Amino acid sequence: MSWNIAAECISTVMLCIIWNYSRQSHSLPTLKNKLFQICFLTTFLAMTSNILSTICIQNTGVIPLWVNWPVTTIYFIATPLMGVIYFYYALSILYEYQPHFPKKWLLLLLPAAVYLLMVISNPFTGCLFSLSLETQYEQGPLIITTYLVFYIYCLFTCVTVVALGKRVDSTIRNILACFPLIAALVVIIQQMFPEVILSGSAATCALLILYLYLQNKQISIDYLLGIPNHKEFLNSLQLQIKRHKDASFTILLVSLRNFKQVNDTYGQQNGDEFLKTVCNYLSNTVKPYQLYRYNGDEFAVLIPESHKETVIRLVKTIDERFNQPWKSHDFRCMIGMVIAVTHYPKSADTIEDLINALEYTVSVAKDGKNGNICYCGPGMLDHVKRRFKVIDVLKDALTQGGFQVYYQPIWSVEKQCFTLAESLLRLPSTPLGPLYPSEFIPIAEETGLIVDITYYVLDTVCRFVHDLLESGVTMLESVTVNFSGVQFSQHNPAEKVISIIESHGIPYRMIKIEITESVLAESRQELEEFIDLMHAKGVEVSLDDFGTGYCNLVSVLSMDVDVIKLDKSLLWAAQKDQKTAIMMKSLSRSVHELGMRVVSEGVETDEQRAFAEECCCDWIQGYYYAKPMPGKDAKRFLTERIEKS
Known part of the structure; x- marks a missing residue:
């Protein structure tokens, strides 16, 4: 009989290409990675011995029997061994993260061991095949065992993946089942075309799938540096x-x-x-x-x-x-x-x-x-544990409404009344006790939770403003909401801001967005686009903490912000140092000449108030006039001020 080995020859070339790319895959010396390489070697051995054995059998009169016998014997050993190795490769993935590979699974080597004894004794029994110059190649009475062992292990693989598949992701489970399915498909095709040899091609297809999805070096190796990722x-x-x-x-x-x-x-x-x-x-x-x-x-x-x-x-x-x-x-x-x-x-x-x-x-x-x-060290571990407890508190506060928004009214020097207010976030009651912004805001920024928290604050402020307007409290021109730099790394924050304001039906001008100098230094382009969109709707933008060193006056000049808030450290230092006092007066004057307005924050004494007014500040913020207070208290405070006036 003449066999067509073209598919096996092409598959052998493909196998060599895959093996060349897979050599650097997964540096971990795990059983899975070792077995995958053994899968390659076994498949390569089975395919090459199959090709060589076919050539030898078809040329028995030319190629000596002493060459033909060992080559064909190797083929009979390697072909069923492919199913064995694939089965244990699947097991290695299912038990990849277990401390030990269960030895009970080694009992399933018994069919392979029995078959190996049959191959070893075959030269004497002829139970699998025989070779001679007269009859060339003849199949033995137990030749079916060769295929039976192969498909027994394919069945083992399929049953095991179904039984233990919950240990791994469903995608991996489906990939592991590919070899038995491909093998079953090849059985059908092989029966239809017995002269075409396809067993090696089936193994190569299975190997290719396993390599692409489970062993591909691009999954584990950094593309630029060539080291594990x-x-x-x-x-x-x-x-x-x-x-x-x-x-x-x-x-x-x-x-x-x-x-x-x-x-x-x-x-x-x-x-x-x-x-x-x-x-x-x-x-x-x-x-x-x-x-x-x-x-x-x-x-x-x-x-x-x-x-x-x-x-x-x-x-x-x-x-x-x-x-x-x-x-x-x-x-x-x-x-x-x-x-x-x-x-x-x-x-x-x-x-x-x-x-x-x-x-x-x-x-x-x-x-x-x-x-x-x-x-x-141990002390640092306490900080780490504390940090993650704070993260849990922040997540719970977002989902369960644990945050409280306070409002600090801001005094207008010109109108001699409160025309602004700043919204401030508080966590007064948590399982960890009161949490202060100095602790939880940096953590919220690092984790990205600050994005949802900021929109929560904005939504709360809009409700507060709507309530004031409904109650006839119209003295406030706007309420500021602090925005973190993380906000500008998100997609289209301006659209979100506009959507929230519109949902409450309040004038855009009654919301003022407040950013810090650090945002100006880190997200300049995104910030410029955001400010333009805000101004188009009538929302003003103020720059907080000016003077803390993140950017200089030249940077501010090129940004179209409306209000500059001088950091309290400047005011406090000016009370002690004449040079700082002169600088603060000059800074306030320069900001006014640029068409911006000035807020002096941190005012706590009458002396500081007088100096802020001397600097021609438009607004004064601090405990001297009002402390931060919950929404209900802020509403009552503003209502009382109206009644007194």
């Missing part, structure tokens, strides 16, 4: 903790300082080259440990053995190198960095807590108060 780092942590729960390890996180300036100065392409240079240095320095790209300009190292001397040596070596300039092509520059060090289980005993501790330690290191290197 953030996802692979998390997988490494998960495996380390679940398989070696009692073993300690250390994580180093190297975070570059202000790397964006390198890109801005030398260009994106040169910035990438600098990053590659740093990456190559770190990779070589931390060997034999693996370097991971944790984030854009952050690198992580997992040190399984927690030898204190090793950690100290690595930290010192890296720190000393960053005190020297980096060179890439014709460019040289200094790149700053910080190193965060966390330890399992001393710093944390879960992956989530480890990552939280790691990122918090980096933020502490970047504050610069304790140098470039920061170790996560």
Whole structure:
């Protein structure tokens, strides 16, 4: 009989291409990754031995039997073995994050072991096949066993995936089931065309699917730097903790300082080259440990053995190198960095807590108060735990209405009455006790919760304004709402603001958006677009905390803001220092000449009030006139002022 092996030859070439791309996939020495490589080798062996055996059988008179016998025997061993390896590969994924692979599954090697004995004894029994010069190739009475073993393991795979599939994502479960399904399809086609050999092609198709969806190096390798990425780092942590729960390890996180300036100065392409240079240095320095790209300009190292001397040596070596300039092509520059060090289980005993501790330690290191290197100790862990408790409080406050909006009336020097008010967010009652804005606002900004919180405040303020107008309290010209810089990283914040104001049916002019100098420095283009859209509707924008150092007067000149709020630190310093007093008067005068108005905040004494008026400030804000108060109290306060006037 003559067989068509064209499909097998083409599939062999495809298999070699896939294997070439998969060699760098998943650096973790897990059972899954090892078995995937064995799948490749087994499939390659089965396909090449199948091709060679077919050639040998069809040329028995030319090719000696001593060559034909071993080649054909290898084929009979390797072909069913493909089903065995695929079955245990599927099991390795289902048990990937278990501490131990259950040995009970090794009992299912019994059919393969029995078949292997049949192959070994075949030269004497001829139960599977026989070769001779007279009859060439003849199938033995038990030849069906070869295919039966293969399909038994395909069935094992299918049943196991269905039974244990809840351990993994549904997509992975479907992918694991692809091999049995492809094998079943090939059975049908093979029966229709027995002269065409397709077993290797089926295995190659299955391997290709597994590679693309489960083993593709693009899933685990950073495309720019060629090292394992953030996802692979998390997988490494998960495996380390679940398989070696009692073993300690250390994580180093190297975070570059202000790397964006390198890109801005030398260009994106040169910035990438600098990053590659740093990456190559770190990779070589931390060997034999693996370097991971944790984030854009952050690198992580997992040190399984927690030898204190090793950690100290690595930290010192890296720190000393960053005190020297980096060179890439014709460019040289200094790149700053910080190193965060966390330890399992001393710093944390879960992956989530480890990552939280790691990122918090980096933020502490970047504050610069304790140098470039920061170790996560017990005291810092308390801060980390506190931070996440605050996050939970913020989430609950958003969903359950736990926030309170206070209002601080602002005095108009010209009209001698309260014409403005600032809305201020408060959390007076939480499981942690009262939380102050100085603590929860930065955390809300870091987590992005500030976006929903700000819109909540805006909605509450609009209801407050609507209530005032309904009650005939018309003395307020507007109420300010503070906007964080995070707000301008969202899609079309102006549209959201307009929608909220319109939903309450109040005049646009009665809402004033307040931003800080830091927003002006970080989100300039987005802010300019936002201000233009606000002005088109009649909503004014004020600049808060002016004088705290984020930007200069030239930056303010080019921004079309309506009101400048002088930071209270300027007023307080002016009371003690004559030069600051002169500067504040000049600053107020310059702002007026630019067509803007001025608010002086932090006024608490009559002396400060008199000085603010001397500086020609349009409004005065502070405890001297009014403290922040809940909405009902603010309404009553304003109503009483109207009655007295």
